[in-house]
Amino acid sequence: MRIEMKDTGVEVQMSSWLFKQLKLHLEQEWKYQPREKGLSLIECTAENENTICPRLRNAKVEDLWSLTNFFGFATETFVLAVNILDRFLALMKVKPKHLSCIGVCCFQLAAQVVEEQCNIPSLHDVIRISQCKCTASDLKRMEKIISEKLHFDFKATTALTFLHLYHTIILCHTSERKELLNLDKLEAQLKACNCRLVFSKAKPSVLALCLLSLEVQTLKSIELFEIVLCIQKYSKISDSDLLYWRELVSKCLADYSSPACCKPDHKKLVWIVSRRTAQNLQNSYYSVPELPTIPEVGCFDGSESEDSCEDMSCGEESLSSSPPSDLEGSFFFDLKPKSKWPALSFDS
Template identity: 30%
Template sequence: MLRSGAGHPDAGQSEASTSRQRSPEEEAQRLYATLNEYLLLEHKTQPKLCLPAESENGEVTTGARDGAAHVLRCLKVWFDLPADVLITAINLFDRFLTKMKVRPCHVPCITVSCMNIALEQYAADTNTKRSISVEELVSISQSACTAGDVTRMSRVIVDKLSLVGGCRAHTALDWLRLLRAMLTFHAGTLPVVCQEDELVQLLEIVSCDAACANVRTSELALVLLYYKLEQQLAEWSVAATDAIPEHAYYLYDFARQIQLHCHMCDTTLAAARARVRHAAARYERCEARRDQRQRLVWRLSERTLKVLRPTDRLREVLPTIEEQHLAVDSTPTRNRSGSESSENEETSDWPRSPVLPVYCDN
């Protein structure tokens, strides 16, 4: 099978250099050949989740699934991983929940294991060395499992999903890059092609929503592409002094051709569009409420707390020192003030210093 699809991880610089020398007919044939390859393998990597909203018999809920997806995205941001790893890990997680009945207590271990498998696949596809160990994944994710548990669970997931010796799974990110390349080829000289980083960010947001988990990957990629294209055309129409060329609206004919070629139904495509708009709108509302975000909380062990400097006797405001008029005796008896820093001076953990530290809110 072809391994040089548009935006495929296996497609290196040599593929990009040869594509510049192709004629338009050859480039179109290559893109549509890659599209046909993706269509043949699409059903093998399509999850079909059926999760309840509330757990009645100890089942994994949609909220637990979304929580696991957000953990995967946090790991991606923490380790500065490419988007391919995140989308692959979420796809593996959804496919495993489709085939297996999982207890909620096993979800953290399955989540880290899917990220572990995605890292292995990305390293194999790009011929690079893996730089993140299993121990680091377990430590940063704060999952109640060990590196051995993740290794064993990874073997179970690989076995259940038949990942050994099989073809590489084409995720929604691969579809998005392919359709964007085809749209760029179809648009010609029109500067209305969406930026790839914006599309990838929108795909990450939508992938973390359980409502979009069962959407067909080709339909999801097409909806995301034209969702950003409509926004870009609207911004262009406002900023441009001249009217939008009529040829720009012919790009919707390309969407119709892709829909017919991939056998997409109008009903499912409209439903996918509504789900994408709902997920994007909810994310924008959450971004608008930054003041209501949960603050970062560090979990400290008892051993760590013992070595920290004590802060129980620190005060935000220093006590007032009363002035004394020393007119009669030049060497009067010194009276101690009620400062808390002089109490238990022999057992104090603070260093002997005439300057007391003061901590304020700012």
């Protein structure tokens, strides 16, 4: 099977460059996947254990989505923040009370990679908006721990990288109307998948192709389907892998789109406040006692650092830091809060 395209020099060069980029990212994606052993340990963790369980991880990802929306950052910032978070959690044994500080650090690290420097908020602003109940010094120390454990390698190849590449390859080779394949819709679907820990175990190239193939199936386009098959063959993605993850992705998207779905904790999803309110938050949000040290959290192999993690308390007893009033946006596409969650629409 080969992709047909118009015989113009520019388009041939573009196609060649795109597939070279695809090959490069396929070779690199394994470097940025969270350790499967660490993810499996999180999956097996019960709610009452004093370490991170799937619900707490997923709730923190939802908070990262909210932070991304509040500051108007790109989808790439959110996806990269989740990647940094999962890579760290899969490497280290983290206590729940430290998760808020870790999440904000991952958000800041991702923003520093993706966003313009002039648009990156100060640590004090992020502390106020996220209400993570730790100090700027705490965040700097935690950022150092995360940076060292991930070897300062943050510009990762993610599922969003492949989603953009696949989308561009299809547009380069199709004669269909360009607007048929909506990239914003695909990005929204990817963000929904990022909110579930299980998809961190999928290869980014496979997860992206699942989303694309499901959308092409919905469009019922034979031409687009043939291009997707060509991409699958080039990427050396087996039918069994694609079918396995496609089923999980399809179920996830169906769950999020269903009004009957039990959505995550409502309070965690609606804490975004207006900029006016953010400027007038009480000074008490700055009144967090300085901590003498933030020790390194223990590794999954059972070893602990010299300092105990119990000393690293940021005054956080739960992950729910949402103020109960002045709610001006919700988690999914800034819908007004309602008594029940509406269906999540991926249409832009």
